[in-house]
Amino acid sequence: DIQMTQSPSSLSASVGDRVTITCRASQSISSFLNWYQQKPGKAPKLLIAAASTLQSGVPSRFSGSGSGTDFTLTITSLQPEDFATYYCQQSSSRPKVTFGPGTKVDIK
Amino acid sequence: EVQLVESGGGLVQPGRSLRLSCIGSGFSFGDYGLSWVRQAPGKGLEWVAFISSRTFDETTEYAASVKGRFTVSRDSSKSIAYLQMNSLTTEDTAVYFCTRERQWLGYHFDHWGQGTLVTVSS
Secondary structure (H helix, E strand, O other), X not given: OOOEEXXXXXXXXOOOOOEEEEEEEOOXXXXXXXXXXXXXXXXXXXXXXXXXXXXXOOOOOEEEEXXXXXXXXXXXXXXXXXXXXXXXXXXXXXXXXXXXXXXXXXXX | OOEEEEEOOEEEOOOOOEEEEEEEEOOOHHHOEEEEEEEOOOOOEEXXXXXXXXXXXXXXXXXXXXXXXXXXXXXXXXXXXXXXXXXXXXXXXXXXXXXXXXXXXXXXXXXXXXXXXXXXXX
């Protein structure tokens, strides 16, 4: 099975900060990497597919990069509505996909 | 508007069974693969089961943690999918989400239901 790790597990940031979250796969997954945002009590929302393709309606302050085993999600100029938990997910072994453990972004 | 609505969750005793339902609307239900993803209280996301579209003969796959106990099925004529859960344990306590799989630049879950809570407890 492909294992996913994320770092950090949590971070505190202020509005306007630049935030970077890292996701690593236990083996190469090419660009089969997606990012989701989840707010408390809500379903996850797809932000980025295929490592770097922003979904329709997602603000351009979100961006993704990487390939192979190492990936990043960057939020430039953090906004109040961005405080949430972010999960990476590999689909290389689809349909048996796996998620990272999540990174919680909260207010400093 | 694409919508997925789960139902059927609740409190159930260990060893018993429960069937979840997921009704889809706003899209051609039979043309998409569907997955169930669960989230234990305060924990991360875990993929549970998948059923492919009718194009791919509605084949199924399961996570090792539920294989042999859970069965996913669908009735595309009614735009509904099911997750039959047998021999439940406390480890199955979670919110269960129904998700639509989109195949474009790889695969991803582009729509999620609101989730239904399953609590396994005596």
